[in-house]
Amino acid sequence: MTDATGPSPGKSGLLSFIKSPQDFFGGLALMAIAAFAYWASSDLQGMRGFTFGPGTAPRLFSALLFFLGGGIAITGLLTDGPSLQKYGVRGPFFVSLAILAFAIMIRPLGLVVTAFLSFMIAAMGSDETKWVEAAIVGACLTLFCSLLFPYALGLPLQLWPRFLIQ
């Protein structure tokens, strides 16, 4: 799965007492998620008659997650483990942007325009992209998807921009 890097040599300064930053920060983040979920479900009714109300199970599981996250964080403090892995910036950014662009464009602009533009935006996520090649493949994919989804699979997708149809 992920390439574990082993204990990093360059743990520096303030946080050097943390033996496995990957686990420690992972656990902390889970605790934060749990706390947020607990807060979000705090206004719901608890026990209702003989059985759980809507709020019981969410609060129960957030509390459980909070303690599990704490356990993971403590384990991360005490036992050796891998250091934090490096996060990419370009890939996640452009892929997310492509997804976001797709969501915004699909309603007004239709499948053809949206699919091609999202393809090109996503393609920016890699530094190996060659533009001419990407444009050709993008066009082919757009054609393929516009045939597959609305026609072969019969899904109700609008192909062309709204202002062209009207």
Added chain:
Amino acid sequence: MQEILSNLALGFSVAASPVNLGLCLVGALVGTLVGVLPGIGTIATVAMLLPITFGLPPVGALIMLAGIYYGAQYGGSTTSILVNIPGEAGSVVTALDGHAMAKKGRAGPALAIAAIGSFFAGCVATVLIALLGAPLTKLALAFGPAEYFSLMVLGLIFAVVLAKGSVLKAIAMIVLGLLLSMVGSDIETGASRMAFNIPELADGLGFATVAMGLFGFAEIIRNLDAGSATNRDLVQDKVTGLMPTAKDLKESAPAIVRGTALGSILGILPGGGAVIASFAAYTLEKKISKNPRSFGHGNIRGVAGPESANNAAAQTSFIPLLTLGIPPNAVMALMVGAMTIHGIIPGPQVMQKQPELVWGMIASMWLGNLMLLIINLPLVGIWVRLLRVPYRLMFPSIVVFCAIGIYSVNNAPTDVVLAGIFGLLGYWLIKHDFEPAPLLLGMVLGPLMEENLRRAMLIARGDASVYFWRCVQPAGQRLPSGDIAALTFGDYAKGCISPMLLLLSFVLIVIAILPSIRSKRDEVFVEES
């Protein structure tokens, strides 16, 4: 016996209709096609291709999905043999000896043995499903809410124990999944939970959305990090000499049988399923071999054993899903998602009310395996060419394809954005070595568990300890008439099911945490490095 035969006959009559046969073929082909692409595992493939089955009738959709599933698995082993990039954990061990064989110019026999082993395992597993289906369904019908809840707890614990990596982290992922499943309207009161007045969240998080985000988008982002570092050294440009020699067959036959047996057992158990089966089969082959050193250098048994186990487990994991309605692993969880979209709630009722659906799917599995065997060997050349498609062109295509797929589920742009958010969450999880598969399992089981627990509490009038006392109480108190003589052994046993299941889960988790067992468990997975 009569019943089983008539069930299978019904199944084959459904599966062999031209339309379903065609869907099975298309599913297996498309599954292989996507599964072959390096870096896309089985779960991601099934999640990606889920939308293309929406327009079909339920039987056809399930047959096609099952085809996609084992096609993807077969495609995954092709990738690991030819380019040494296992698409998912299950085919990691196949890469060890399979790739070594390919380096020696014996990619053909390796691929052929993988296919033959898978086919044999598929045949055995199909019979097993047919044999166990009816009795387990009867058992399941006797289950009340308390029993169901306990069974699900046991299933989740099994998933933790049989998965690799930290027990604590796996449990945390399951709980996170359970928590995510609570988003949306409460089943009983209709109260909006953690939805923050966002109308799109009122119905809860779409299952396909989460799966595609966690497995599709997250994988893409992760693979982009690696960049050009993942060079795909295709060892053999042209795969020649597909047919294994008589010696190959003779050597691998016992390994296939052992792998099938091991895989069938591990597949039924909830949890790791195919992954642990292939690892365990490889360890077994290595242990009983007279020449353990040849493993990792192209021993054909190292391909035959794990591949058979893999496929056997993949198919027998349908048993708990079809009979009890409980998905034992993440792919089966996806199947539940697909069934729900078609308005089918998996469980014993489906087996009784829609036998043609269940048995048709079972029969189609066998047919699909046969098709894979016949089609894929001649098509290896095409798969090899697919492996050459550069990632820089593949990943934007997958992004767009997934986005269209998610959008088409509900025609909701918000779903696409949510999937993107889950993609980033999945990326973060991978970076912190959390496994997303248990999360998905928790998310599917969450609503079921909550509902059954609530019902059990209601029946017990708020005091869940009733279910523990029921087992030891004087039996007369359980019957309104107090007629002790009328109680059979079965009545006693039934009262004890849920405490026993919970006790078993507790014992399992204690065992998994014990240091000595932990090291043994890690030993099974040690081949990865």
